[in-house]
Amino acid sequence: MRGDRTWPRGRAIPDTLGGGGAVRRIFWLAWRDLTLELRGRAGLLAVVFFLTVMLLILGLAFGPYPQDLRKAAPGVLWVALAFAGSLLASRAFGLEVEDGTLDDLLLTPGGKEWIYYGKLLFQMILLLAVGLILIVFTAGLFYLPLAAWPGLLLTLLLGTLGYASVSTFYAGMLARLRGRDVLLPLLLFPIVVPVVLSSVQATIGLAQGLPVAEMRHWWQLLLVFDVIYVTVCSLLFPWVLEG
Amino acid sequence: MQTLERTPTTRLDGLTLALLGTGTLAFLVALYFVLTSPPEVSQGYVYRIVFVHISSAWVGYLAAFGCLAYSVAYLVTRRPAHDRMAAVMAELILLFMGLTLVQGMLYARPTWGVYWEWEPRLTTTAILFAVYVGYFVLRAAIEDPELRAKAAAAVGILGVINVPISYMSVIWWRSLHQVQSFNLTTGKSQFDPAMLPALLVTLAALTLLFLGFARFKGFLAAQSAHQEAIGG
Numbered sequence: 001m002r003g004d005r006t007w008p009r010g011r012a013i014p015d016t017l018g019g020g021g022a023v024r025r026i027f028w029l030a031w032r033d034l035t036l037e038l039r040g041r042a043g044l045l046a047v048v049f050f051l052t053v054m055l056l057i058l059g060l061a062f063g064p065y066p067q068d069l070r071k072a073a074p075g076v077l078w079v080a081l082a083f084a085g086s087l088l089a090s091r092a093f094g095l096e097v098e099d100g101t102l103d104d105l106l107l108t109p110g111g112k113e114w115i116y117y118g119k120l121l122f123q124m125i126l127l128l129a130v131g132l133i134l135i136v137f138t139a140g141l142f143y144l145p146l147a148a149w150p151g152l153l154l155t156l157l158l159g160t161l162g163y164a165s166v167s168t169f170y171a172g173m174l175a176r177l178r179g180r181d182v183l184l185p186l187l188l189f190p191i192v193v194p195v196v197l198s199s200v201q202a203t204i205g206l207a208q209g210l211p212v213a214e215m216r217h218w219w220q221l222l223l224v225f226d227v228i229y230v231t232v233c234s235l236l237f238p239w240v241l242e243g
Numbered sequence: 244m245q246t247l248e249r250t251p252t253t254r255l256d257g258l259t260l261a262l263l264g265t266g267t268l269a270f271l272v273a274l275y276f277v278l279t280s281p282p283e284v285s286q287g288y289v290y291r292i293v294f295v296h297i298s299s300a301w302v303g304y305l306a307a308f309g310c311l312a313y314s315v316a317y318l319v320t321r322r323p324a325h326d327r328m329a330a331v332m333a334e335l336i337l338l339f340m341g342l343t344l345v346q347g348m349l350y351a352r353p354t355w356g357v358y359w360e361w362e363p364r365l366t367t368t369a370i371l372f373a374v375y376v377g378y379f380v381l382r383a384a385i386e387d388p389e390l391r392a393k394a395a396a397a398v399g400i401l402g403v404i405n406v407p408i409s410y411m412s413v414i415w416w417r418s419l420h421q422v423q424s425f426n427l428t429t430g431k432s433q434f435d436p437a438m439l440p441a442l443l444v445t446l447a448a449l450t451l452l453f454l455g456f457a458r459f460k461g462f463l464a465a466q467s468a469h470q471e472a473i474g475g
Contacts, residue, residue: 166401173394183384190374191401194367194408221415228404236400239318240393 022114029118034125036095047087047130051080052137059141066143073142074203077134078196082163084130086185089167091126092119093175102175112238116168120230123164123171131156148206151215155202158222162195162229169233173240195229198222255462262455269448276441283438289353294438296346297424298446300368302453303339306332307371307406309457314399317392326392327464329399331457333378339453340372364420367409374402 037044055076062072096102105115135152138144146152170187174180202218273294283290310332317325347365348358359365378398385391413422424434424442434442 169397169401173397177385177390179384183381186380187377187398190370190377191404193370194405197366217415225404229401232401232404236318236397240397 022110025114026118026121029115030121030125033092033095033119033122037091037122037126040095043088043091044126047084048133050087051084051130051134054080054083055134055137055141062142069141070143070207073138073144074200074207076142077138077144077203078159078200080134080138081127081131081160082189082192082196084134085127085160085163085167086188088123088126088130089171089184089188090181092123092168092171097175106241112241113234115241116172116234116237119172120164120168123168124160127160127164128156131160144203145207145209148209148212151206151212152203154219155199155206155215155222158219158226159195159199162199162222162226163192165226165229165233166191166195169237172237195222195225198225253466255459259455259458259462262451262458266448266451266453266455269444269451273441273445273448276444280438280441286354289350291441292346292350293424294441294445295449296343296350297442298449299339299346300343301446302449303336303343304406304410305450306335306339306453306457307375307403310336310375310399311403314396317396318400323388323392323468324465326395327468328457328461329396330379330382331460331464333375333395333399334460335453335456336375337372337379338456339449340368340375344368344372362420363412363415364409367405367412371402371405371409374398374405378402 058072058076058080059069062068062076093102096105106112135144135146135156139146167184167188170184171180174183174187177183198218198221202215202222205215205218277291277294280291280294282288310329313325313329313332316322317329344365347368351360352358378395381398382391382395385394410423413420
């Protein structure tokens with residue numbers, strides 16, 4: 001389509017949007033952000049530390065009987081992940097604004113959807129990593145059974161995609177705003193509640209050892225949310241970010 | 244870039260007054276229909292609140308779609324008037340959804356024995372309400388009018404996703420709340436024909452009032468925007 005051939009090949013940003021160009025741009029952006037995040041470390045470590053403390057407090061609050069902890073496990077897992085997600089969301093565009101690189105990113109020729117997809121991929125990888133750590137923690141502290149791990153992984157994948165799609169969008173929209181850290185969770189939570197609700201329900205089913213067929217409609221619902229959120233957010237993203 | 248809008252008239256137009264007037268009249272007629280409708284088999288007279296309850300929920304949903312339409316219109320045309328109308332619609336969502344929630348609680352107390360139950364229909368409706376409260380918190384938090392309008396439009400568009408969820412929740416989750424009176428996906432009616440007139444008149448009355456309120460609030464919003472623009 002809008003392949004702008006006048007830009008030299010071999011630049012840091014793949015310069016064409018036709019064919020694989022957009023996909024390469026998306027991976028390039030996610031890769032760059034991940035590298036920066038891992039180099040910085042402080043942000044990720046803070047999130048993991050926050051989650052550990054939170055799980056310990058929740059464990060003390062619900063404990064000490066294993067049956068109580070087991071009952072609380074799915075809720076604890078997703079509430080912790082939602083909190084971690086709102087902490088991580090501000091990382092999506094935080095560095096861009098601090099370093100003043102957001103404008104450079106927006107000035108790259110072609111559409112702007114790829115910026116959203118790149119940031120979404122970055123957020124999803126972070127959330128998935130945190131989610132995996134959380135599952136191990138809740139399995140250890142809250143007796144969440146790991147026997148149905150493929151189902152848990154699928155729920156985690158669908159749930160984090162739904163969550164990250166909205167959180168990335170809002171983070172981009174509010175990137176330049178001063179009070180964004182307060183505003184972000186406020187806007188984010190009501191919109192992602194359907195995703196968190198269905199994820200919790202699917203996890204409860206898995207924890208109780210129900211047959212996988214009974215969880216299918218929760219996964220279908222999650223998939224529907226994911227498709228709607230990703231589509232709507234990526235369509236809206238260029239409209240709210242420019243300028 | 245700020246384009247100068249034409250000076251708004253300082254008088255309410257006839258259509259707004261007509262909508263508000265006929266809406267009020269229709270509401271009185273609806274009251275008559277509701278209070279003369281036959282008692283229900285199991286609930287007796289208590290059920291009569293459903294006429295207002297269902298109607299205000301529908302009008303609330305309608306307002307959510309109105310907010311969606313004006314939000315999309317704003318993003319496409321960038322006219323401040325559309326942004327103002329989206330905010331008016333969001334206000335009306337809060338009004339009608341708030342009424343629905345309160346009426347639902349009053350209805351739940353004698354029939355379910357409690358004011359509130361954590362079941363899907365109520366929870367999703369409360370979430371819908373929370374989304375549009377967030378809409379106004381967002382508007383209050385952003386100074387720059389253009390960014391405010393864009394951000395609000397995004398919330399107005401994303402928020403409407405909760406409407407079908409709330410509407411379908413009684414079927415998807417088989418909840419305590421009874422199923423829709425009219426299932427729009429299958430076209431089936433749960434309503435006794437004898438009770439139908441009361442519902443339809445109430446619905447018509449609330450819809451007329453909704454349109455009247457929307458025009459009236461839009462008029463007020465245009466006035467205050469004009470005052471601000473000329474520095475009054």
